[in-house]
Amino acid sequence: MSAKKTLLSIENLDASIGDKNIIKNLNLKIHYGETHAIMGPNGSGKSTLAKALAGHPDCKITKGTIHFKNIDLLTLPVEERSNEGLFLGFQYPIEIPGLSNSVFLKAAINAKNKYQKLNDVSATDFIKELKQKADMMGINQSFLSRGVNEGYSGGEKKRNEILQMLMLKPTLSVLDETDSGLDIDSMKIVSKGINSMLGEDTSSIVITHYERLLKYIKPDVVHVFHNGRIIKSGDYMLARELEEKGYEWLTNE
């Protein structure tokens, strides 16, 4: 196998929210084409890591570096991280009543195009693609003119996150518990969406509590997160082991 190119490299990272240090000396490297799963107990800092990557203002980096596509990610504002190809699927997607889904998505795509010095997307191309991908995500057309996540059920919000991901075509997707609260059919739809994005030039970090999603998307690496850092890494079999034994055998060591 030829030498793999690094997409994301986190080194000795400390991150805090308020006065509380949550990410503690984290190291993680992700190559192009890889899918990494992150599992770990509640409150271990998984969402904080996702926020640190996306640049949430509450999350302060106190030590270490993050490089994305060899760019110092920490120097980029939130929107440029997205325009560079980083996507965060929120654990709790935000409702924005009154801002229509399609207006929002079109603005997002055009922002990215502008950043990459490309022309605006044509209205017809946009609608065509949006309809096709909404179909794939089992999202009814009528949702597209509704406010972003406005009055959506939990599962609908998660499918909408994946729809946004498909439309924005990120290089790295960080999906924070996108599988939580999904019924069996939605789980299949969401995994299909995630899988359709995977390729040699894209990578993803999938944060999850359940082995179920991983069965569909077959991660290359599974990490166990505890107390703000990775305490164990393995392959897919580690996820199955965790499903059976829980975390205690690791966290008590």
Next chain:
Amino acid sequence: MANERIIKELMNPNDLDSFSSINQENAWLNGYNKESYLKLLERPIPSNKNEEWRYTKISEAVNQFFLKAKGNKTLPYEFNDDESFDDDIRIYFYNGTYFHQGELPAYITTLKISQDHPYFESKIYDGNKSNDCLINALNTVLLTDMLSIETKSNQKIDKMIRIINLSHKDSALCPRISVNLAKNSSIKIFEHHQSSESSVLNSNIDIQLEENSTLDYFRLIEKQTQSHDLSSQKINIGENSRVNLFCLDSGADTSRSNIDVELDGDNSAININALFTPSEALHSGNQLKINHNAKGTKSSLDFRGILDDSSAGVFFGKVKVHKNSSQTTANMSNQNLLLSDYAKISTKPILEIYNDDVECSHSATSGNLDDEKIFYIKSRGIDEESAKKFLVQSFAAKIINKITHANMRETFNNHLLKSLKIN
């Protein structure tokens, strides 16, 4: 009394004749002007301690009103009518006079003081009788012409009646409109106060609806500079009739709207959807008094304030459900978005209920833009400024989207974006 001093310093009663040269030949109207003026001398100008006038610098507005009224002079008019739709009837109010292009339909009359005396007199009298407020009294002091809109039974009018108030610099303007809808009739009115500088506008409208009639009424007040905008809307609604009122007020030094609604007929209804968007050091004051006087009546008030810079907004809403008004529905909501740490809002929704068989709700919220929403939008590649604009627009969209009339929705949306400095 302070107000007496203010008024007396500015003018003496003998000066009244000089308000308008047209007035001089019409002794009876002068009588009304004079009477109203004397009434003003008697009433105390409300202070800031008065709950209904708190945060409204009314004495300054009254002061300016008389200063400007004294200086009123006839100037050639300038049109600045940027929007027009083919299905409009357009009427302008300028320099104390209504004028229009082409022939007016039979249901609209401009009442000149030199004509139709008894008719005009009865109209003023109706208005004054039912509306004993400061704004109305001020309006009558300068009153010259009146616009009367009167439908016949079963008359449904699709055209939009556009009434454009053109204030010019250093003027006081007192338009007066009387609207009477007969049974089974419907009309649409769009009242537009174009942006002006150094002026005082005092507009009064008296609206009566008989049974089964509908009025769609749009009010657009553009941003006023060094100006005051006072208005009184008095609305009486008969059986099974309804009024849908949309307002956009971008603020003035003092912008004050008094809306008084009497739901007199069974199953009568009022819907008011309003946006107020003052910026800089401007003010927007909204006072509503809704009386549910009959069975099955409905009121729905949805006011949204977007306040920038060091502006101030006021919402004072009082909905009263009287004893015999069973099966009443009353919903009142005031939500405010403060875009700056210096912007202020005072909100007071009051429900007074004297009947058990009612469905009522009221709510008032005020807050800043939500940081989590801004982050969510930015995380999709959109810059901070655009993210904020989206949020402000989405907040206002809840009102704008309730306008079913497509041209009006577009007009209101354009003016909204203009007042928010978006685009």
